[in-house]
Amino acid sequence: MDQEIVCLRQILKTALRHQWLNALPDLSEPYRKNGMISHRAWFSRDEYRRLYEASGRRARKPKSSRWRWWGEQLHDLIVFMSNTGLRPDEARRLQYCDVTKAFDESTQETILEIEVRGKRGYGPCKSTQNVVPVFERLxxxxxxxxxxxxxxxxxxxxxxxxxxxxxxxxxxxxxxxTLYSLRHTYICFRLTEGADINMLAKNCRTSVEMIEKYYAAHLKDVLDASAINVRNKKPPKKEVAEIRQGELETMRRTWRIG
Structure with a gap:
């Protein structure tokens, strides 16, 4: 139904441009329900380790010698994307001149500074230190x-x-x-490590709203139990009895004065 309504709306817009209609009919539902949010497919820590080890084996021991380069490139691509958060099309457009190895003062680590070109135009990206040896290997x-x-x-x-x-x-x-799942994995890993969501959104060239809606919503590690399970400290029973006794004495004195 949704697809047919979209098609019908496009037909009506065409008619409106040709002035066959005076106004565009309202096709929206009177009471629209909130649809289920479909979270992005990603790899958990254990799943990513299995993928990493399997691609590493394929790179070291290919089924044919002519596939060695392909296996090595794929293994490096997996590590590269899961440590930078690049989209597949961004990784496809990436040139060696777009990448600079630099020492980051805030983390005291050597990282890659990347000039990304993709569907959002140009944008900066800073990698983790794990991808530096991969770049040197490439x-x-x-x-x-x-x-x-x-x-x-x-x-x-x-x-x-x-x-x-x-x-x-x-x-x-x-x-x-898909390969896109490596980007989702990067975002989820950074969230579980406690990364600032605003800085993460800038580094991934997306919005905070998108990250909260499609990534952070299904990560239990993002929730801070100490901030949720807050309990007021109850005074000992002896102190409670003394407080109540003092309140009673105050009430008696007030009645006597009155």
Whole structure:
């Protein structure tokens, strides 16, 4: 029904542009229900470890020597995306000249500073320290020019094959996992580690509302039990009895004065 209403609305808008209609009819529901929020498919810690180990085995021991480069590139792509939060199209457009290795004063770690080009235009991104050796490995393997693409080939077929072999293609809700799930994994991992949601949204070139709606809503580790389960401290019974006795004495004196 939703798809047909969208199609009908487009037809009516075309008629309105051609002045076949004087006004656009209202097709909205009088009482619209709140739909269920569909959370993004991601990898838990254990699932990501299985994926990491499986792609590492494929890189070290490929089924054929001609697939070695593909396996090594895919393994590095998995680590790269899960430690930067890049979208697949952003990783596809990334060139070596867009990446700079830098020492971060706030964390006292060596990270990558990335100029990202994607569907949201240009934006900065700072990686975790785990991806620095991966970037060095990519440069050593490919011996690139500054304007060469870091990941020039698509790896969807091999990635899906590894997911199917490891039983990771679908999450517990039946949602299929794709390369995009590595971005979702990065966001979820950073939230569970206590990252500031505003800084995380800027680093991922998205909004706080999107993160709260599609990511933080299903992470139990984001909830702080100490802030939720607050209890007022009750005074000992002896102190309570003394307080009540004092209140009674005050009331008696007030009645005598009156």
């Amino acid at each position: 440069k050593k393997r490919n011996k690139p020019k500054p304007d060469d693409f870091i990941f020039p080939k698509y790896h969807h077929e091999m990635f899906n094959r590894i997911l199917e072999e490891e039983g990771l293609k679908l999450d517990r809700e039946g949602r299929p996992r």
